[in-house]
Amino acid sequence: AQSVTQPDIHITVSEGASLELRCNYSYGATPYLFWYVQSPGQGLQLLLKYFSGDTLVQGIKGFEAEFKRSQSSFNLRKPSVHWSDAAEYFCAVAVIMKTSYDKVIFGPGTSLSVIP
Amino acid sequence: DAGVTQSPTHLIKTRGQQVTLRCSPKSGHDTVSWYQQALGQGPQFIFQYYEEEERQRGNFPDRFSGHQFPNYSSELNVNALLLGDSALYLCASSSPSGSFTGELFFGEGSRLTVL
Numbered sequence: 001a002q003s004v005t006q007p008d009i010h011i012t013v014s015e016g017a018s019l020e021l022r023c024n025y026s027y028g029a030t031p032y033l034f035w036y037v038q039s040p041g042q043g044l045q046l047l048l049k050y051f052s053g054d055t056l057v058q059g060i061k062g063f064e065a066e067f068k069r070s071q072s073s074f075n076l077r078k079p080s081v082h083w084s085d086a087a088e089y090f091c092a093v094a095v096i097m098k099t100s101y102d103k104v105i106f107g108p109g110t111s112l113s114v115i116p
Numbered sequence: 117d118a119g120v121t122q123s124p125t126h127l128i129k130t131r132g133q134q135v136t137l138r139c140s141p142k143s144g145h146d147t148v149s150w151y152q153q154a155l156g157q158g159p160q161f162i163f164q165y166y167e168e169e170e171r172q173r174g175n176f177p178d179r180f181s182g183h184q185f186p187n188y189s190s191e192l193n194v195n196a197l198l199l200g201d202s203a204l205y206l207c208a209s210s211s212p213s214g215s216f217t218g219e220l221f222f223g224e225g226s227r228l229t230v231l
Binding site: 004034036042043045049090103105 | 120149151156157158159160161164172174206208219220222223224225
């Protein structure tokens with residue numbers, strides 16, 4: 001069965017420090033992978049996505065993620081965290097059926113706190 | 117260009133009651149997915165509607181049902197509410213099938229509290 005795990009429930013970093021959020025997936029075929037961010041009281045916003053090609057993908061707000069097939073991982077990184085990055089981050093995998101993806105499965109999320 | 121809109125934003129119900137949540141997809145989108153997000157958890161896939169039919173369904177009981185209208189808007193209905201149904205219900209729309217954008221556009225959600 002398809003699944004997504006995010007080992008870190010909560011992470012605290014200082015403003016200006018680098019960030020890495022971990023994500024591991026289980027999926028039998030080539031995965032379509034995503035990172036979403038959710039600020040308090042709001043819906044989810046897409047940060048970046050991986051479908052194929054270059055394993056290092058760039059997203060919005062200075063985020064990037066690297067796909068490593070051998071490790072079934074898709075870790076999210078940012079070189080310098082801003083206070084406004086404090087939010088909940090979700091890794092997700094798309095389950096592809098027929099000619100288009102049919103559902104997206106989300107991990108449990110990692111809550112990021114930023115210390116000024 | 118309006119994004120995904122959901123209503124109501126907040127509602128309180130008692131056990132055993134029924135609730136209907138509404139969603140209007142982003143302009144140009146024809147596929148609507150519903151997710152349940154319990155406090156402190158990731159969104160759980162309920163079902164997806166395309167061409168007014170339920171195309172995929174997650175592991176949710178039949179108490180959860182839905183509908184999609186010709187204008188692509190959608191409703192989520194939950195019958196015989198349980199305390200455990202308290203959650204944020206998220207609607208997400210996506211671009212026409214086959215375009216492979218892979219991106220879900222989410223609404224702000226409907227916060228349901230069951231007492």
